Amino acid sequence: MTEPRNELTPTASPRAALVLTLVAVVVVVLPFISPGSGATGSALPFAPPTPRAQSAVAAAEDVPRSGRVATRIAILDRRFGSLATNAAARTPTLTASLVKVVVAVDIITRRRENGLAVGQRDLQLIQRSLAVSDDQAMNELWTRFDGMGGIGRVSRRVGLTGTAPPGNPALWAEATTTAADMVKIFDFILKMPPADRVSIMRPMTDPPAVAADGFAKNYGLLAPGLTESVAAKQGWMCCVGGGGQLHSTGVLGRDGRFVVALLGQLPPTGNWGPARGQMNAVARAIVRVLYDDDPAVDVLPMVEEFLKPFGLNGR
Secondary structure (H helix, E strand, O other), X not given: OOOOOOOOOOOOOHHHXXXXXXXXXXXXXXXXXXXXXXXXXXXXXXEOOOHHHHHHHHHHHOOXXXXXXXXXXXXXXXXXXXXXXXOOOOOOEEOHHHHHHHHHHHHHHHHHHHOOOOOHHHHHHHHHHHHOOOHHHHHHHHHXXXXXXXXXXXXXXXXXXXXXXXXXXXXXXXXXXXXXXXHHHHHHHHOOOHHHHHHHHHHHEOOOOEOOOOOEOOOHHHOOOOOOOEEEEEEEEEOHHXXXXXXXXXXXXXXXXXXXXXXXXXXXXXOHHHHHHHHHHHHHHHHHHHOOOOOHHHHHHHHHHHHHHHOOOOO
């Protein structure tokens, strides 16, 4: 499966030349106005979804619910600063281990901005919490670095609207988030200074297939053979509130163009095997659309909308 080409095929007509010029403007400008790009981290609204990303969400929604998993889906196209979601993307969901990403962002950000003392052992704990999802490492980070307060700090900084700490401070996995918030968090990480970005993203790049607790993490965005380039954080938990959670979130492509969040809610009688199969099918449906066709699919519909007031249709 190949990633989309970067070039557009020019034509000789003046109208086509105008379209290509506008495409270039879109490609250059929109990535700089996506959320988290400001000095204070305050979020700006996302652009409307690109046809490619919206089609990927639609393809995911068409996947049969063989595992009876209710999925919350968000896809951020960072090239255009646009967000595509399904109807449940802003539904608060228990984070399970996804909260480890939030805590890592808080610690690394405070180290840079406030001089927070973060030693080599602390960095190793962050690495273990993200790479093998080590709960003992997270327990120590949560206690030592004020994980409860960190969720609020990151929410304000990144502009999250559905992420909140757990009701019981001792149960960090019962924090809540949304698919839409998770793509914002990853987008924020990708815009951090290089050293900070690497501290968080490297442990999630090519992580071990089995977690510290023995759970197989090779599902969803980490399903075998799905894509050659992915950095992902998985989350799973049972059986809080009468159900379970099976999440897969991360960044696709060597250029980090797409951020995808798949949050799965299992019923009380759910089973991990079928649930994993459904999440794999959803992830494959998304990747198949995101990395297919010509890049013009992304921009020409938007260009045509831009040209309408001028009596042009971009064709």
